[in-house]
Amino acid sequence: MKSLSASISSVTPIDRRRSLRWRVELHVSLELAPGQARATVRNLSKDGMLIETGADLQVGDSILVDLPEADETEARIVWRHDRSYGCAFDTPTPSAVISAALLKAPLGDSARQLRELPCEEFPVAVSPSLDELANWKANFESTWGEKGYRIIAYRQADNGLAIAIATRPDMD
Secondary structure, three states, X not given: OOOOEXXXXXXXXXXXXXXXXEEEEEEEXXXXXXXXXXXXXXXXXXXXXXXXXXXXXXXXXXXXXXXXXXXXXXXXXXXXXXXXXXXXXXXXXXXXXXXXXXXXXXXXXXXXXXXXXXXXXXXXXXXXXXXXXXHHHHHHHHHOHHHOOEEEEEEEOOOOEEEEEEEOOOOO
16 A cells, blocks of 8 residues: 655644644545545644545544555544544554654645745754654744744755745745
């Protein structure tokens, strides 16, 4: 099973529940008991994820999902609302997998929007861990954020350098 496509529409840490969650838009393929289905991962943490899918899943169902840089990851549906499902991973997902989802996924349609915005790039670190990325972002927000900058995306250079892309309202 392979991931279908991925894009990061917003990479913002969401500080709630037990672990830090990251907003993503990651299009994946799910393996279910009766077959396969497509889904969109809306947020991701080491403990679980929020997905949207047209598949009819029930609380307690087990699914397998392909995440970047990981073998099939097993998760269990813990709640549902319409087409949204909260999933808990059977074992915590390594931060390298979450970092790969954040940094290695192509931007897709978001890249076109970024080209239209005046942006500046800020180097983060070479292959940062999820914790390093979160710490860097918190520091950025307390310094550059006070000057009106906001991070709108991340990208990763060929040498592994993570780069934050930021804009501010008064940029020409």
